[in-house]
Amino acid sequence: MTNTQTPQSVQYATVTWDQLHRDARHLATELMRKYGSFQGIVAITRGGLIPAAILGREMGCRLIESISVISYAEEEGSQREPQVVKAPVAAGDGEGFLIVDDLVDSGVTAKLVRELLPKAVFACLYAKPDGKPHTDQFVMEVPQDTWVLFPWDTAPLFVPPLVKKEKE
Numbered sequence: 001m002t003n004t005q006t007p008q009s010v011q012y013a014t015v016t017w018d019q020l021h022r023d024a025r026h027l028a029t030e031l032m033r034k035y036g037s038f039q040g041i042v043a044i045t046r047g048g049l050i051p052a053a054i055l056g057r058e059m060g061c062r063l064i065e066s067i068s069v070i071s072y073a074e075e076e077g078s079q080r081e082p083q084v085v086k087a088p089v090a091a092g093d094g095e096g097f098l099i100v101d102d103l104v105d106s107g108v109t110a111k112l113v114r115e116l117l118p119k120a121v122f123a124c125l126y127a128k129p130d131g132k133p134h135t136d137q138f139v140m141e142v143p144q145d146t147w148v149l150f151p152w153d154t155a156p157l158f159v160p161p162l163v164k165k166e167k168e
């Protein structure tokens with residue numbers, strides 16, 4: 001994960017596809033060691049979909065259910081009252097299921113999904129301190145004031161050589 005400081009002092013942590021894949025495989029290893037196998041996986045859309053696909057492949061799990069929660073306003077990334085727009089019907093009360101998301105931040109999304117699936121295990125790749133109590137397993141902790149940029153949030157971009165910046 002690469003930390004970048006912008007002039008406004010907003011911290012970003014950029015995750016590449018390679019790192020995400022490595023971290024998801026590491027999460028699969030730890031989950032199998034701790035819990036054995038799962039009957040099914042519930043992906044929290046949209047961020048949990050790719051991690052869930054990687055975990056499903058590694059753990060030999062083909063039953064993938066989803067729950068769709070809208071927690072952040074699209075335009076400004078600010079938090080709003082979370083709204084479930086698709087329920088994880090196949091998962092029952094969560095017994096034998098693994099819930100997967102890309103990260104926990106405030107923990108609001110994870111808390112809501114756990115209330116709907118009280119018997120499920122919850123796993124994610126990255127956890128900020130406020131969200132940590134709501135996850136059973138994660139790979140890496142990220143500071144609360146850091147915004148994680150996932151590979152699907154970014155694109156390679158031309159960057160001018162340092163020597164040109166010095167002349168400005």
Ligand SMILES: O=P(O)(O)OC[C@H]1O[C@H](OP(=O)(O)OP(=O)(O)O)[C@H](O)[C@@H]1O
Nearest residue numbers: 045046047071072104105106107108109
């Ligand atoms: O712990 P919280 O403060 O609730 O934040 C974590 C949630 O926020 C992000 O999803 P987002 O709502 O942005 O939707 P998306 O997955 O569809 O991009 C992320 O994928 C988690 O699901």
Ligand SMILES: Nc1nc2[nH]cnc2c(=O)[nH]1
Nearest residue numbers: 105146147148149150153
């Ligand atoms: N991409 C992204 N989405 C989030 N939703 C809540 N926190 C975050 C974050 O740090 N990064």
Ligand SMILES: [Mg+2]
Nearest residue numbers: 045046047048
């Ligand atoms: Mg999400």
